[in-house]
Amino acid sequence: MTTNPDDKKPKQVLATYAVVALIVMFLLNIFVLPGIMERSIRETTYSDFLKGIDSKQIQEVQFDVQDSIIYYTLKQDGKTQVCKTGLINTDSELIDKITSSGADLTSEIPTQQSPLMNMLIGFILPTIIFIFLGQLLFKKMTNSMTGGPGGAMSFGKSNAKVYVKSSTGIKFSDVAGEDEAKELLTEIVDFLHNPEKYRAIGATMPKGALLVGPPGTGKTLLAKAVAGEADVPFFSISGSEFVEMFVGMGAAKVRDLFKQASEKAPCIVFIDEIDTIGKKRDGQISGNDEREQTLNQLLTEMDGFDGSKGVVILAATNRPDSLDPALTRPGRFDRRIPVELPDLQGREDILKVHARKIKIADNVNFHEIAKAASGASGAELANIVNEAALRAVRDGRRFATQADLEESIEVVIAGYQKKSRVLSEKEKLIVSYHEVGHALVAALQTNSAPVHKITIIPRTSGALGYTMQVEEGERFLMSKEEMANKIATLTGGRAAEEIIFHSITTGASNDIEQATKLARAMITRYGMSDTFDMVAMETVANQYLGGDSSLSCSPETQTQIDTLTVDLVKTQHQKAIQLLQDNLPKLHEIAKYLYEHETITGEEFMTILMRKPELAAADSAASGN
CATH class of the missing domain: 1.20.58.760 (Peptidase M41)
Structure with missing residues (x-):
């Protein structure tokens, strides 16, 4: 019968933990407990000590000649208090006076706590704390070996967000100005809905589609629209979420992501900002082997899964020239879908889409606004419409006008009017x-x-x-x-x-x-x-x-x-x-x-x-x- 080395790891950790616990308890008894006891002793004057002897209220006395301290127990009003004062002399007259008062001379320092309390503070309480921490550690170690939540191996679990059916609430009708990209993505959605008509002619589904374009043009929005249109599970994850501190964890996340996708096929997997893990391998030896291992695992997984099952990989980036050629070749990302800045008609359509969300005047000429906003991305156009609505509210109107939209273009291009700056x-x-x-x-x-x-x-x-x-x-x-x-x-x-x-x-x-x-x-x-x-x-x-x-x-x-x-x-x-x-x-x-x-x-x-x-x-x- 063979023994799994992984089974020994929790026992080894707990044995180390027990040794550390014993050392800590020993140190507590050496350093912490005396400090607690010291704080319970009251300092008095030598005159108070002599008065206590004369009134026969002192029960025990101990001379600490080395530190010149007198420790004594004082019983007053039915309560016992450990006190200390400075040692002035130890002549026979003082000793006789102590003896005649009925107090005992002892060689041990009197203590305020009872032996039971000393045992509770010095041994039982630390033992309870360490047993609790030990159980917590054992639970985490057990989870780490099984990949459970909270364990170390849970880093290798994919944390992709899963959207089922149209939970994103975004459809292709909410995306304007990117007709070519919508057409290509619509074909992918149609294949997932009706794969038989494609298989009848022998066509296979592209394994992956890469969305490339400037920031703000709607790459992520298009992917969410695919989630809204497709009646299949949709996995969404950012490339940066594969990057981990521990080597190999990113590759483990890739494996787990594709494992989940295969189990729920047909489905769509969307990786945003894929250039985070998909950069070119330059062949130079560097300390960041984690990213390269993650990329190699992604390449292997894209080759390994069967495209006929209906698993489609979507990815978005605005740095396509930095991607590794092995990632962008046919068979992995078969389609490269450009998502460029919208043209004049596209800008007009985008403005109309976003204008549906606000109250706007009937005589607004979106064509003129689109002309003035030349070179604007979809995100900037959305910001223009929102700025127009904000301006209308500031001016006390219930709807945005043509002037609001024109001014909002200037706000996006050049900023707000700086009324505080007065030119000579x-x-x-x-x-x-x-x-x-x-x-x-x-x-x-x-x-x-x-x-x-x-x-x-x-x-x-x-x-x-x-x-x-x-x-x-x-x-x-x-x-x-x-x-x-x-x-x-x-x-x-x-x-x-x-x-x-x-x-x-x-x-x-x-x-x-x-x-x-x-x-x-x-x-x-x-x-x-x-x-x-x-x-x-x-x-x-x-x-x-x-x-x-x-x-x-x-x-x-x-x-x-x-x-x-x-x-x-x-x-x-x-x-x-x-x-x-x-x-x-x-x-x-x-x-x-x-x-x-x-x-x-x-x-x-x-x-x-x-x-x-x-x-x-x-x-x-x-x-x-």
């Missing part, structure tokens, strides 16, 4: 010319987005003002001329400052950053330079998380890139200066109007711009009178 008259004038410089350069160029709004009201993002341009329709491509015009528009604010005030300020810092970034991209990524033609000098990583770029060329080439970038920005800057100088009267007129009104719409801007100079002069004279 000169700063306000500089900001007015700066913003009109942007707008005027944009309007005087072809292939440039129309001006939608100009404001010089400071925002919480730090902007002292901004010019908003809105495209008439959806744009997916930009020509070389359009990008150059955009650089000129970005330099228009600084150009206006130079022309009017013959000085420059720090207000163009963000414009300079954007213009430089755009000019460098034209040269290094888009092949819009005659010097390098169609050669890529820059690579972009994490395109969904800001697009970190790195140059992949020689130092000499980098020097050329810097020179070309400076020349391109400088050329467009000079172009902006020339456009403003040629239209100096309009610059003054519009800047004055903006200075007085603080905010002007695109229609007002274009009206002033297209107005004839004679009429403008007449209006100016009339306002002067």
